[in-house]
Amino acid sequence: MKKLLLLFLIGFASVSFAQTVNDVPIRDIDVYYVQIIxxxxxxxxxxxxxxxxGQETKSISFKNGTSIxxxxxxxxxxxxxxxxxxxMSANGYSFQFAYTMNDDKDKAIYYILKKNK
Incomplete structure (x- = not known):
């Protein structure tokens, strides 16, 4: 019984301490490629x-849903x-390539990552 309780607590801890995007754990995002900006x-x-x-985003939103x-x-x-x-590498993604974009106000760096199988 103690072993079962211990397994339950370990399983609960691993699920409850996950990083998310749009309330989806990063490891559970069901896509092959992601872009981090x-x-x-x-x-x-x-x-x-x-x-x-590739998630759907609202055109008018006061809350940024794409943040980790x-x-x-x-x-x-x-x-x-x-x-x-x-x-991201620790969460199952590998680097593919990077590029930058310069705007009048901001400079952004884009990394394309592929999910490891």
Missing amino acids: GTGRSLSTKVNVEIDF KDERGRNMKFNSMMDALNF
Whole structure:
């Protein structure tokens, strides 16, 4: 009985402490490719990271649903794009290629990742 309880607690802990995008755990996103977008944060060395896996987004939204959330539902903060890439690698994705885009206001870095099978 104790072993069964221990297995239940371990299983619950692994499910309840998952990072999510649109309330979907990153490991459970059912796509082959994702794009992570990194933009600089004003007065900070950290970057804002969003993830695009082809999900439907609302055209008018005051809440950004593409941000990666931690186990408490707060937006995750990454020190750099390498930090974000290492995070995604630990969650089952591998790097394919990267590109940048410069806008009048912002510079964004895009990484294309493939889900490991």
